[in-house]
Amino acid sequence: MSDQEKDQEREAILKNEQEQDVNENSVNESDTSDLKKSPQDTPDSEKESIKETEQKKQETSVDESDQNENKPGDTTSEKVENQIEASESDEDEEDEITSSDDEETEDDSEQDKGTTDYHSMSQKELVGSLKDLLKTGKIQEIKKEVDEIRHEFNSQFDDEINEKKEEFIAQGGNIIDFHYSSPLKNEFNSLYFEYREKRNNYFKNLKKDLQANLQKRLELIEELKGLIDVEENINTTYKHFKDIQERWREAGPIPRDGYNTVWNNYHHHVENFYDFLHLNREFRDLDFKHNLEQKLKIINRAEELANEENVNKAFRELQLLHKMWKEDTGPVAKEYRDDVWDRFSAATKVIHDKRAEYQKEIEKDFEKNLELKNEITSRIEELTENTKNSHQAWQQGIKALEKLREEFFNAGKVPAKNNDESWNNFKEAVRNFNRKKNQFYKNQKKEQYTNLSKKQELIKIAEENKDSDDFEVVTPLMKKIQNEWKQIGHVPRKDSDKIWKQFKAACNHYFDRFHASRNKASEDEVKNLEAKNTLLEELKAFDLSGEPKSDLKFIKEKISTWKDIGRVPFAKKNIESKFNKTIDALFKKLDVSKKEIELIKYDNKLNNITSQDDERKIQNERFFITKKIDEVKQEINQLENNLGFFQYVDDSNPMVKEVHKNIQRHKDELELWKEKLKKLKEVM
Template sequence: MELNENENGTSALEKATGVLHSEADLEEKDEALHSIEEEKPDYSTFSKKQLAELTKELAKENNAIKAELTLREIKPLYDEIAEKEKTEAKKRFLAEGGLADDFEYRGDEFDMAFDANARLIRDKKHQYMRQQEEQRNENLRKKEELLEKMRELLDGAGASNQYEAFQELQKQWKAVGQVAPGPAKTLWANYHALVDRFYDNQSIYFELKELDRKKNLELKNELIVKAEKLLSNDSLRDAIKELNELHHEFKHLGPVPKEEKEAVWQRFKVASDAIYAKRDEFVKHLQAELHVNLEKKLKIAEEVLSFATFNTDRIKEWNQKTQEILALQKQWELIGGIPRAKAKDVNKKFWNAFKAFFHAKNVFFKKLDEERDANLKIKQDLLAKAIQLKESSDWDKAANELKGLQQRWKDVGPVPEKVREKIFKEFKEACDFFFEQKRGQQQKADTEQTDNLKQKEAICQALEDAATNGTATQALLVDLQAKFAAAGFVPRNAMNSIRDRHSEAVEKFVGAIPGLSEQEKAQLSLQTQLSELKNDPFADKKLQQKEQNIRKKIGKVENDVALWKNNLEFFARSKNADSLRDEVNQKIKSAEEELSELKKQLKLIRSM
């Protein structure tokens, strides 16, 4: 063995090419290269559930080092989400009237799963490290035993098979795995001392030694060829891993002829340097690409920031903005990886704004759903009332109430989409049913009112004929009036004309009744008018108005009488006033008779 060792027990070849000291180091080195070649998922975008499920998969991972490294990366992300949920739970607890000292947060099934799997991952890693440590200690013990056997072999009497025995011990030494870096220096120093001592003491085996060195040269040349071929390997990660294995074999092969030593070393170093140069070039190119990707993602992250504060009360605008931000998300996902040192901050910037937008959107639609649910309850109440009114026969009252319900229905906002058509259809059917029934009833009433109009016109004609041909009597008037009242309602557009014709006909009829004084005719005319008012829907108002008119006339006549009586006193002191006095007395007498008649009419109205 002529490969030089430095003072730390590490060969110059190891130092130049990154040869590793332990299997754990190899796992970590392999994992570091893997992170360069294969972009890991962006764990910052994972939900709490996804992170918990990821730990479950990591717990099954055979590579304990890789699983534990991933756990280190995702645990702060999970803790951040869990802490946020705990804070929100505490806010709700306090908002509901709880005391801060009474608050206790137990977490959910994801928290328990995450913690359990995290412990399992750490336990597997610690177990793996203990096994590695135990293996290194065991390797140390084995190598110390082999060193002792080498000493015994060298201290013993010379034997023809001593060379083969020493070679076997060297083979066993090579087969033993790595030891801890601490005792490695002493082990390698003792090993090389014994090897040198063996070859120095075995000059009789010089030719065999030279043959062995030539054999070692052949083997090392084979390793060099393999190293040179690695340059064409498409997978840089696999090439680095295999190169480390070649370094390990190269290190444990025996010495080569001295004249070949430097050339062999240089050739192997050149092959190794080419692989690492390729790696460096790949990393350099990757870093440039990652930087370009970083600039692209920073630009998109800036665009998404404006969405974090977006707010509107229009559904259409929310949907439009959603399409825009999803388009940006698609662009974001198409961009490759970015430098790991910047990834967390950039991803946080993008996803915080992204989540803030959708949180605001969810709040808006939740509030909208609550309003629509409230509107649905109102419309359900309106529907129930419409269904109650649809069978009503109180046409005018029910029609007014239904029209009011229809107006309130229009004023109420939208309801959930899934029931919108159904509830409107039911409400419309209830309203349509009532108004169809009402129209049918109205058509029937219109026919009856037309018949009533014809009857009343015939009665008016009978009154007019009796007044003309001299057959008018009080008994006939009473009979015709009763028939007129019993005839019922007439069409609205004929009400005024038939009423006026009837009043005029009655006046003519009363005026044509023989044997009645003017006062009796007036009295009879008034009684007839009052009788008509009994069936008038506005009878109270009309009676009140008629009473006021009579009272005004009474007041005027009384004032006139008082004035005339006062004037009589002046006539008493005047000569030749007899004729004037008689004229005034006659006016007073006529007025008092009129006053008496008016008071009778007033009394008659009050009796109605």
């Protein structure tokens, strides 16, 4: 092999090390074949053109966003949105500003970086994630995650806007007057604008620094070129040369697109200087000897890396060795040049071959993981397609989706070339499931607003007739609208209590007047009142014996006696309240289960209701208990769903314990309400 061919081979591998894609999948068989090429010296015409090119770049405006200043009169929200859109115009330019030092390859463990399941987060959680990224992440490394958070937040916010718009129109609003924002949206816009500002400033400063470093290096090349023509003592010239070399090493990174040209230009003039230095062999041989020692150290380390078990670690260090070979060492004597380069090339090829083999092996496992993840995505799509439109079916579907999501994240890594596609397909499948689920519940809400309108009409009828004295006509009407109320169905939760209290108040007002007009005190009712007063005083004077069973038996007997006494005058019906308070006070002193006490008290309450022979009160009581049962069931379902978020948390966790405790408490409460409903049905 001729000297010229050897030189060409050296140049090619150095150039290849600089230009190769540092992503792990860019290392393949071509890495080793490229070792058989070599450096060419840069022509003088090319060197002279470097300055002109860089000057043109410096004249180009870096920040185009200045042309998008906000107009007077913009709202704060609009200003933020405008500034965000304007700042995004710099995106392409930022991606091109890359330091020549950004050469290190990421480890295989970074393959799945950026696949956090932001889609499962709420808007509040997304804001928190963005805030954490801005605090802990490097501004130049978080773009992918920030973009995904922003996409997910805007998607959820758009759904929220559509929902609010539907509510606004359902309540009779004009679409022209609709406007909606939220504190979370404002906070997110503020954080995202902060991110864009920091990112823009980072790349502006980076470009400024890279251009300054480039200018330093160009000036050093010019200074190096002048050493050959200067008339001074050779010792002085050599010291000047070594000073230029030191300043070159400390000059810092430059833009990637100009790196090879600048380095080749510098290398060319270093070689020229060594040719000039040939007149003084003592200096040249001394430098050649030092360079040889340095290169042998690099070679020895490269050969040691061939035995490194961690292939990726060896590969990353090899890249640093090539950079040291290129940046930190100069030429060696011609008689050693081919030998040292051949040894270094051979060590490099061994490591490249091992890494290529390693990549082939792990790709086999990655392919299996890809098949599994694709299967999970298909199962999610089937789940979306087959879930029926019912509350129970969608709740079961949500639980099934959570299990599939967990399987997906536990499946392992996939080939890098398929990583984005696999992840995007999974996200889209989950998103489609949630869209269909949300659409079902949106339709449910529409139905609830229709029910709300119907119940408001019944409230209007009740309030218009609550003061009527035509009891024969109005009483059937009031009973009729009470039955219609029960048949209508659910309304939005935020309106439920309000309209029920309004309707109940109107109905109670009417029926209180109706019963007051009909109920006059009779002799029997007066006697009953006296008997109940006597029994009440007896209970107030009663002291517990200390035997719970005996005391409980006594109290039950008194309650039974009270039931048998009968009605009292309508104007004196508050005696029932006094009796209940006295019984409650005695129960508190007894060592009896809460459930048993509640049922005994409820028996007494039922007696009061049935003794009045008031069908309305009985129906109201049934409606009240049924409503309570539904509410407790909903609370249990909600708490059980919440447990899904703690599936990776140990059961001994205080928060998980508290959720289990609340579920049990609600289940006990549910059983009590069911027992009360059973007793109510027995007397109806």
